[in-house]
Amino acid sequence: MNSKSLPDEIEVEILVRLPVKSIQQFKSVxxxxxxxxxxxxxxxxxxxxxxxxxxxxxxxxxxEPIAKPRLIKSYDHNNPxxxxxxxxxxxxxxxxxxxxxxGADIHQLDPIVERDTEKAxxxxxxxxxxxxxxxxxxNFINGTCHWSCTIREEPHHTVSEYGILxxxxxxxxxxxxxxxxxxxxxxxxxxxxLDTHSVWGLPSE
Amino acid sequence: MASSSSSSLSRVVVKSSxxxxxxxxxxxxxxxxxxxxxxxxxxxxxxxxxxxxPLSNVTSNILTLVLEYCEKHADFADDDNNNQELKQxxxxxxxxxxxxTLNSLTMAADYMVTKSxxxxxxxxxxxxxxxxxxQQIRQIFDIxxxxxxxxxxxxxNENAWAFR
Numbered sequence: 052m053n054s055k056s057l058p059d060e061i062e063v064e065i066l067v068r069l070p071v072k073s074i075q076q077f078k079s080v081x082x083x084x085x086x087x088x089x090x091x092x093x094x095x096x097x098x099x100x101x102x103x104x105x106x107x108x109x110x111x112x113x114x115e116p117i118a119k120p121r122l123i124k125s126y127d128h129n130n131p132x133x134x135x136x137x138x139x140x141x142x143x144x145x146x147x148x149x150x151x152x153x154g155a156d157i158h159q160l161d162p163i164v165e166r167d168t169e170k171a172x173x174x175x176x177x178x179x180x181x182x183x184x185x186x187x188x189x190n191f192i193n194g195t196c197h198w199s200c201t202i203r204e205e206p207h208h209t210v211s212e213y214g215i216l217x218x219x220x221x222x223x224x225x226x227x228x229x230x231x232x233x234x235x236x237x238x239x240x241x242x243x244x245l246d247t248h249s250v251w252g253l254p255s256e
Numbered sequence: 257m258a259s260s261s262s263s264s265l266s267r268v269v270v271k272s273s274x275x276x277x278x279x280x281x282x283x284x285x286x287x288x289x290x291x292x293x294x295x296x297x298x299x300x301x302x303x304x305x306x307x308x309x310p311l312s313n314v315t316s317n318i319l320t321l322v323l324e325y326c327e328k329h330a331d332f333a334d335d336d337n338n339n340q341e342l343k344q345x346x347x348x349x350x351x352x353x354x355x356x357t358l359n360s361l362t363m364a365a366d367y368m369v370t371k372s373x374x375x376x377x378x379x380x381x382x383x384x385x386x387x388x389x390x391q392q393i394r395q396i397f398d399i400x401x402x403x404x405x406x407x408x409x410x411x412x413n414e415n416a417w418a419f420r
Contacts, residue, residue, distance in 0.1 A: 056398050057359055061366055061378070068382035075418035079390050079411040081399045 063087065067097050268295060269308045270323075272316035277308075278323060287326035289369035314364045318357075322364050325349065325373050350380045355396045 057065075066074065066088065074097070078085045087093055268285050270278045285291040291309060298307050311319065328349075332342050353361065358381055365373035385393060394401055401408070412419060 057363065058366075061362055061374075062397075064374070064378040065381050065385075068379050069386050072418045073386040075415040076390055077393055078415060079403065079408050080393050080397075080401070082402050084399070085411065 059087070063093060063096065066093070267306060269306055270319065271308060271310040272314055272319045273312050274316050276316040276319075278316075278319060280323060280326075284323065284326045284330045287329050287370055287372075288322070289371070291368065293369075311368070313367045315360070318360045318364045321353075321357075321361055322368060322370065322373065326370065329372065346376055347380075350376065355381075 062084075066077070066084075069077070074088055078088050267279055267281045268291065270280055270285070270291065272278070280291070282295060285295060294307065294309050314322070325346075328345055329342070332339055350358065350361075358377060362374065362377040362381065365371075365377055385396065388396070393399070403411070
C-alpha cells in the first residue's frame with residue numbers, strides 16, 4: 052500500500068476538524084505544518100468550521116421581556132454595520148424571558164466580544180447575554196478564555212453574583228466560577244455597566 | 257438494479273489504475289460526482305452504449321472500497337445522512353482500515369468527488385489522531401521533524417497548555 056503523504060488540501064480538511072488543543076500541539080510536527088496552521092487562510096477556515104464541529108451550550112437571558120436572541124452569521128471587521136444577524140427560532144422557553152440555546156457556539160459571539168460595548172449595544176439591542184464581555188481573549192490563560200459575567204439563577208432574585216465564565220479550549224466546555232454575591236440593583240446600575248452584553252454558559256455535554 | 261428499458265444508461269464500467277474492470281449501476285456510480293458527470297455527458301450525447309471510465313489514480317482494492325461505500329449510500333436518500341443505521345455502518349466500515357488505507361481512500365474520495373465519503377474520512381482521521389503525540393503523528397503521516405531541538409522546544413513552550 053502506498054502510504055505517500057496526503058496532499059495539502061486534504062491535510063487541511065483533516066486539521067480543521069481537530070480540537071484546538073491538538074492543533075496547538077501539532078504545530079511542532081514540522082515546519083510545513085507550523086506555517087500551515089498559522090496561516091491566515093487556515094485560521095479563517097478553522098473558525099468557519101468551528102460552529103459545525105465544536106459546539107457548546109449557551110444560555111442567553113433576556114432582560115427585556117421576549118426579545119428574540121440573535122446570532123451573528125457573518126461579520127466584516129472593516130464595515131461593522133454590515134453584519135448579518137439571524138433570529139433564533141429554536142429556543143424552548145425556560146421562563147418568560149430566557150432561552151436555552153442548544154448548539155450555540157462561542158465563536159459566533161466573537162464579533163460581539165471584539166467590539167467595544169457602545170457599538171455592540173447599538174447593533175445588538177435584542178441580544179442579552181448574561182455577563183459583561185468587552186474584550187475577546189484578553190484573559191486567555193492556559194487554554195481557557197475567561198469573561199467576567201453576572202450570574203442570576205432566577206430572574207427575580209434580588210441578590211446576584213459576579214462570576215467568571217470560562218470556555219475551555221481543551222474540552223470545549225463552559226464553566227462558571229462564582230464570585231461574591233452583590234445586590235441586584237447594583238448590577239443594573241449604569242456605572243457598573245453590566246447589563247448590556249453578557250454571556251452565561253452551561254457545561255456542554 | 258434491473259436493466260432499464262429507458263434510453264438512458266443503466267450502468268457504466270469503471271477501470272482501476274491496475275486495469276481491473278468494475279461494472280457499476282448508475283445509481284451507485286452517481287454517488288461520485290466525477291462518474292456522474294461522465295454519465296451525464298454521455299447521456300447528453302445520446303449514447304446508449306455502455307461507457308468505460310478509466311480512473312488512473314485509484315487502485316482496484318481502493319476502488320472496491322469506494323464502490324462498497326457508494327453502493328450502501330445509494331440505498332439511502334440524499335437527506336438521509338443523519339440516519340443512525342447509516343452512520344453506524346459508516347463507522348464500522350472505516351474502523352477496519354489502517355492509516356495507509358484510510359489515506360488512500362481519502363485521496364480516492366477526493367479524486368472521485370465523493371464529498372460525503374471525503375468528509376467522513378477526514379472526520380474519522382481527525383477523531384483518531386486528535387489524542388496522539390507529535391511523534392506518532394510524524395510516523396503516521398511519514399513526516400520528518402525539520403525543527404532544531406531548540407525551535408521545537410520554543411514552540412512547545414509557547415503552547416505549553418496544550419501539552420498537558
